[in-house]
Amino acid sequence: MRVIDAAAIDAALDFDALVDALAEGFASDLVAPVRHHHGIARPDGEATLLLMPAWTKEGAGADGAVGVKMVTVFPGNGARGLPSVQGVYLVMDGETGTPRAVLDGARLTLWRTACASALAARHLARADAATMTMVGAGALAPFLIRAHGSQRPIARVLLWNRRPESARALAARLRDEGLPVEATEDLEEAVRASDLVSCATLSREPLVRGAWLRPGAHLDLVGAFNLSMREADDEALRRALVHVDTPAALSEGGDVAIALRDGAIGREAVRGDLFGLCRGTVPGRESPEAITLFKSVGAAIEDLVAAMAVMKRLPAA
Incomplete structure (x- = not known):
């Protein structure tokens, strides 16, 4: 199983291409159940744990994938010099469920969130x-x-x-x-x-x-x-x-x-x-x-599309 850090994600993605990929993803039949949203009590303000699954439908073949993002949002992190949003993204094979990669979830979130807004702006x-x-x-x-x-x-x-x-x-x-x-x-x-x-x-x-x-x-x-x-x-x-x-x-x-x-x-x-x-x-x-x-x-579809775009552009392990 590969570990893909922020630098590798940055090297694999570009904004225009990811906007195009997201457009294709929202026009397709990717599956994204309702995300889990949990509050975590903290003395410096309530934190949040998000669990966001998504997968390609049957018939995706070699391009099939199952993914889940686990993200935390800790508003007090700014005072500690840390990003408020942190997490990981797990990609599994769509045919066998075998784990394929773990990606830096915070970096993936930055890319997909910005490109989803840009996709909306393309229309609006x-x-x-x-x-x-x-x-x-x-x-x-x-x-x-x-x-x-x-x-x-x-x-x-x-x-x-x-x-x-x-x-x-x-x-x-x-x-x-x-x-x-x-x-x-x-x-x-x-x-x-x-x-x-x-x-x-x-x-x-x-x-x-x-x-x-x-x-x-x-x-x-x-x-x-x-x-x-x-x-x-x-x-x-x-x-x-x-x-x-x-x-x-x-x-x-x-x-x-x-x-x-x-x-x-x-x-x-x-x-x-x-x-x-x-x-x-x-x-x-x-x-x-x-x-x-x-x-x-935020949508789990966006995470899966972005993760698949990274996987496709990385050199073979």
Whole structure:
């Protein structure tokens, strides 16, 4: 059984190809049961254990696989200098169930999460989207910036973080890598100037206000993974054409699930999910002036597709 670390995953994947692979995955018949979601009491805030299985259907042949991701989210890890999200991904042979590889689950999650948002933006963001605001400067932020840049002509990225020094440090590092990123301390001004706004935070209060969204903007909500978290207010949801990654987002995660629970929006406000967008049964962007919104809670299908993409690109052991 192979052990595939973060460096090997980075070497095997690229954003545009993984977005394409995810599009194929959501259009196919991969099986993904409801994930297990467990709270773990911690003195510095409740942690979470997620178990996410998925497998290819019968008939996949040599490409068949069974996978399960085991991930922990410990919000207090930032104070320890550790990522809040950690875990592993186990890939097993689809014909025999034999374990084939263990992958760095946190790294795989960063890739697949960013590329799922970019896949949604392929359908929902304006084709000429050039200015992006990135809300949050954690581990996912660089991946979201690169992934969205693979699908839209992003020429300017405004990076905001609750701790401005973190935004400045990340912006400087990304500029050194050739990305057009600048730190900002004025979130409202940044959002008002942006065609695409991506949020990846653990905020418990709304950060992005619907009143700030310009006509034609696309709002990508990636953080706020439980019902105590919010990244956008109810007005943002009411103004937007809302899409989700999977139906789980209707009851899990913040933002959409909370707005539905509290009656801020009705079920009819949610236009569809990635399955419908990728299969062509749900319309994407319908006009240049429409405001669109995508809420991601994560899907086991994404993990399996990303893991299989890594396995296919690695040299034979």
